[in-house]
Amino acid sequence: MLIEAMMSIGLTGLIMIALVSISVFSGRSFVAMANYVELDDNNRIAIDTMTRDLRECNRVLSSSTTSLQLEDFDGFTITFTFSPTLKTLTRTKAGSTTTLLTGCQSLAFTLGQRNTIAGTFDQFPAATVAEAKVVDVSWRCVRTILGVTANTEAVQTAKIVIRKQGT
């Protein structure tokens, strides 16, 4: 009887461990997948919005490590602001602010000319905003699982050309 009881307890324990492991693993995978979906959607919308704004704008007004100001085609100013503290990227136009990204670990704007460096696909860097015709933007966003920054991250980079050419 004792042997039978010990066998039963052992088997039950093994089954329980297997079930818990499967549950935990499935749960983490599920959360990770949900995170990826949410990250992907946010990134896509953010890059779509930024791409459209940059293509349509008249010119770059100012740029820093955490912000980019554009003169929109309608004369309004569009400001993209990255907050390293809040880890957000916001877009502000005509007093209306929209949060494009959350959980943003890093973000960088780089200005370039329209001129391409010979033999490469890169552009010459713009010394001033007046020379800026290409904006290179890249960011890295993460999500956590149970408070841990696991493997859920999205890195987005794009090089966008201001389409307006006329004087």
Add this chain to the structure above:
Amino acid sequence: MKISILPRRGEQGHVLLLAIIITGLIGFILVTYLTLVQSQNASVMRSQAWNSAIPIIEAGVEEGLAHLTAHGSTNLACDGWTQVDNTYQMTRFIGENFYVVTITNFVQGSSNSAPIIDSKGYVIMPLVLTSAAGPLLAAVNAPAAGVTYLGRGVRVTAARDVLFVKGMVAKDAIDLNGNGVSTDSFDSSNPAYSTGGLYDPAKAKDSGDIAVNASIVNSINLGNADIHGHASTGPNGTISMGPSGGVGSYAWRAAGNDGIQPGWSASDMNVTFPDVSAPFNGGGFTPSGGSVTNAVSTYTTNSSSSASTIVYPANPPAPGAGYVTTNSASSTTYPSGSPGPVSSAITTNTTWVNVKADNNYPAAGTYIPPVTTYQVTSGPQSGRGTYYTYQLITGTTTTYTYPIFTIVSTAVTTNTATTVASYDYILDDGNYQLSSLSGTVYVRGHAVLYVTGSTSVGGLTIKPGAHLDLYSNGSSVGLAGNNTANSDGFAANFGFWGMPNVTSITLSGNAGFTGTIYAPNANFTMNGGGNNTTDFIGASITKSVTMHGHFNFHYDEALGRVAATRGWVVNSWNELEPKNIPKATVDAYGHLVFTSATGNN
């Protein structure tokens, strides 16, 4: 004895129920998971299609711009483009995808036209492609039945890409190696910045920009030149200058600053310089020379002693020969012959009277109140009694006031001087062609002169209102003499076009120049010399520029609006709302069907 222990009724099916619940739970989680994955997959697929529409759209935009450039001066309804009213349209497939591009708001021949290009790109939905298309679909260009497209569109406003938006432009280098060299600008179409359309130093502006496309060190050597404008080089290009040289605004330079004013230089020059083609193939006339008689009238005014006064309305002197003063006069008779305006005032005449009250009280209207009554009680009996004293109205007088114009005129003498000048070539309206050009040219129409060989212009006179486009394919071009310009001074009236063989252009002999030079393969040298300050008015685009001696370069900003263009560029770029993009599908017969969109594509 066998004892059978049956489970209690209430415990039956527990394991089965638990298994069903757990299975259901796991199934639900699995379905949710798979749905999430499927949604994500669809979202990514759609995003790919959404983004892949942009190259298709841009292809449409480029075709629209290219079509405007190629046929904008003639007729847009060609090369497969169809016209409905004022809309020109083209549909073109790129693999399985396609774009529909339209041009509207285009006014043929108008320099102010701002065409609108709508380019709508359609790409096959990847999910649909995967599910509905066969393996052959990717190999053919025709749309397959049942295919649904994702549509996206852009509206572009095009603007002319004007050639002469800067004063002095070179592909490789600019060397302003002389004393008294300067640049500035004016605007021949704006009286505030020109006098009679001509350069006026008192109205000069500071847009005498110079630019070099090259990315080489010291691609601009300013020496001690005074650049009232901006200086640009290609990326990594640099500017060198002497101790007194300067680039900046008039105000900044006038404040005693040397060097480069902050914000007045850039290193992002990026321009293509297309070659010049022959203006026509055959059929050009050979011009001949001759004499041209010019009658020039001059007016001499003598204002020292012959001034005279004439009372209006005598005939006034000729305009410019006198001046008019206005005075005022009055009379009681109406001023016949006065040009007016005449004003009048009526005065009532009165006299004081004393009459005895034995008489009647003065009748109304015959006096001006008040009437004073007094008594006389002494003296002769006949004189005693009551008296009235008042102002008796005796009549009225009308006074007329009117202006008198006094004209002080001076004697004017008109002298007409007639000159006869001989020219080697006289050009009227039309196309002309020469194998070589050497001598003087007179232009009195709208002419195009194509010189296939050496070109040496000894003097060029363009009659006011006339225009010359001079094309040359000779290796060396000389512009010399004191009259290498159009006589009314509008740079837009003379254009020199250097074809690929033109490698050298020299402007010398104190020659003044008014016009434009476009010769992207030519080294342009301006040899001033002497003490004269020779002016270049207009704009130039060449391979290099070397400026010796006293040269003042005046860029005419009007050239940036009215002169030659090299095509069309994007002036604004805006995405169309999805509701403005018709939905595209392929019907059972393989035809494209467009339906109005009501929401997102």
